[in-house]
Amino acid sequence: MILSGKKFFFFVVAVCVLTISSSAQQNLMDFDNSLKFARYLKSTRQYRFASEEYERLNFLWPGNTSVILELVQTYRFNKQCDKLDPSFGLLKQNLFRIDSSHAAREYLSFALTCRSDSEKFFEFSSLLKSGERCFYELGHFWVTQKYDSAFNYNRNNEDLIKAEHNYLYQLTYDFEHEKYKSPALGLVLSAVIPGSGKLYSKRTGDALISFLFVSTNAYASYRAFNRKGIKSVNGWIFGGLAFSFYSANLYGSAKAAKRYNNDLRTRYQNNAENYIYSSF
Amino acid sequence: MPFLLKAQDINTIRSFSDEQFNTGNYQLALKEYQRVLFFSNDNEYNELYSKIASIHYLLSDLNLAIRYYDFAMRVEDDDSLRFELALKKTLCNFKQDDYYSALSELLDLKEPGTGYLKDKKDLYMGICYFGLNNYEKSREYFSAVLDPDGIAELHNLFHSYESYSRKYRPGKVELMSILLPGLGQIYTGEILSGINSFVLITGITIYAMITAVNYTLIDGLLVLSSWFYRYYSGGFTNAHDSAVRKIEKEKTRTYSEILSLIESRKGLACNAPTTY
Numbered sequence: 001m002i003l004s005g006k007k008f009f010f011f012v013v014a015v016c017v018l019t020i021s022s023s024a025q026q027n028l029m030d031f032d033n034s035l036k037f038a039r040y041l042k043s044t045r046q047y048r049f050a051s052e053e054y055e056r057l058n059f060l061w062p063g064n065t066s067v068i069l070e071l072v073q074t075y076r077f078n079k080q081c082d083k084l085d086p087s088f089g090l091l092k093q094n095l096f097r098i099d100s101s102h103a104a105r106e107y108l109s110f111a112l113t114c115r116s117d118s119e120k121f122f123e124f125s126s127l128l129k130s131g132e133r134c135f136y137e138l139g140h141f142w143v144t145q146k147y148d149s150a151f152n153y154n155r156n157n158e159d160l161i162k163a164e165h166n167y168l169y170q171l172t173y174d175f176e177h178e179k180y181k182s183p184a185l186g187l188v189l190s191a192v193i194p195g196s197g198k199l200y201s202k203r204t205g206d207a208l209i210s211f212l213f214v215s216t217n218a219y220a221s222y223r224a225f226n227r228k229g230i231k232s233v234n235g236w237i238f239g240g241l242a243f244s245f246y247s248a249n250l251y252g253s254a255k256a257a258k259r260y261n262n263d264l265r266t267r268y269q270n271n272a273e274n275y276i277y278s279s280f
Numbered sequence: 281m282p283f284l285l286k287a288q289d290i291n292t293i294r295s296f297s298d299e300q301f302n303t304g305n306y307q308l309a310l311k312e313y314q315r316v317l318f319f320s321n322d323n324e325y326n327e328l329y330s331k332i333a334s335i336h337y338l339l340s341d342l343n344l345a346i347r348y349y350d351f352a353m354r355v356e357d358d359d360s361l362r363f364e365l366a367l368k369k370t371l372c373n374f375k376q377d378d379y380y381s382a383l384s385e386l387l388d389l390k391e392p393g394t395g396y397l398k399d400k401k402d403l404y405m406g407i408c409y410f411g412l413n414n415y416e417k418s419r420e421y422f423s424a425v426l427d428p429d430g431i432a433e434l435h436n437l438f439h440s441y442e443s444y445s446r447k448y449r450p451g452k453v454e455l456m457s458i459l460l461p462g463l464g465q466i467y468t469g470e471i472l473s474g475i476n477s478f479v480l481i482t483g484i485t486i487y488a489m490i491t492a493v494n495y496t497l498i499d500g501l502l503v504l505s506s507w508f509y510r511y512y513s514g515g516f517t518n519a520h521d522s523a524v525r526k527i528e529k530e531k532t533r534t535y536s537e538i539l540s541l542i543e544s545r546k547g548l549a550c551n552a553p554t555t556y
Contacts (some may be wrong), residue, residue, distance in 0.1 A: 026319075027289065028293060
């Protein structure tokens, strides 16, 4: 049957109206549209909104593997650490549906982000192949600051870690063999030459100031006593000042060594975390 | 939750979002407006860019508010509405103390069609120049929105602020404390700090002089060496900072009075932050 020109025109208009009205009427809250919108929110870094959307999807259509993994991922991006334990339960409950290594990677990355000390970590890390497992487990010791465990682990799994994460291996090795400053030695050095303990901890400016304060006051005291003997008021005032600066400098030198060691540890910790967090 | 469980088309979600916006539930409105924009075709809901920008503004997320005002301006055909959007964007710049960006936005605007918009532009230009410490230009733009009586009042406010700034010029106050320790602090009203500085520096100087007379000049200098400069330079730096704080306080007060004057004379509320 061939339609005449006028009828054909009305037919086309009717089809267009129906199409437009059906697109305006489409259910934007159904699974496909909600998932599209959740992914848009995730891609624009609106993680809180995205996680709400994924939660709704998981509530209405439970058991979808993409939804579960992306939900945990948005929790991680948003650093919602209160969701770490529920995520563990959710992933474990659906492990028979999800590729176990995907689930493990997502949970372990989330746990590292939250610096979680939970034993559940090893339950998931055991699902990974040895090379990858070593990275996550060494990472766990770093982010929870269990340094002795990290050193032992690094030594015991040297080949595996070196093969895939040589930087992390080397960093852990260097950290283990790092030379620290001794607070006691700093104190002794400053007792002999004021300020030298601070120089030992690489605080040159402080060392110079300490030396100047102690030496000028001690010298002024010496000159006063030398001129007017033991009764010189100036001698006692400057002597007292020199002594208080000297004692304070002893304490400061020990503290400077401790601060040097802390700064060094913080530097290693930051380098390790930068590497770990940029690896997933 | 019942809303979310039912089948929803774009118009229903739009209505729902408006309702959330009107009841002050901005977070939910923000998400749902974005859903409408995400699924809409043919720029049907372009007015939502401005609504989203307003929500970000209300939630103090000013960078996002600026971004969405930009989107809204790009899709707006009406010149007057585009002008209003640019002014709202400028408000965000004011809140961020970014007067250069605000000025650049205002200078880019075409001359407005109505007197109301011209007044508003002049008011905002005045605020920009005030924020940038260009008081001559600021007075010129504020004057443009006022009647002769208002202009006279405005001139008094500016005159009073400029006299105050000259009186407490930080360089002058600092010099006072260099010449006589403590004087600058006392002049700016920091009496205790001034007395403290005066007593300390004078004490150290007298003690150093006594030492120099009783012993030698070297001993006197040794007394001064470790103490004098520290307290002396600390004193005049304090005096300088105190003058800066005083002028800033007066600037905030003057600014707030100017805005009140314009609002009462012209009925023109600027909605800009009332303090610096």
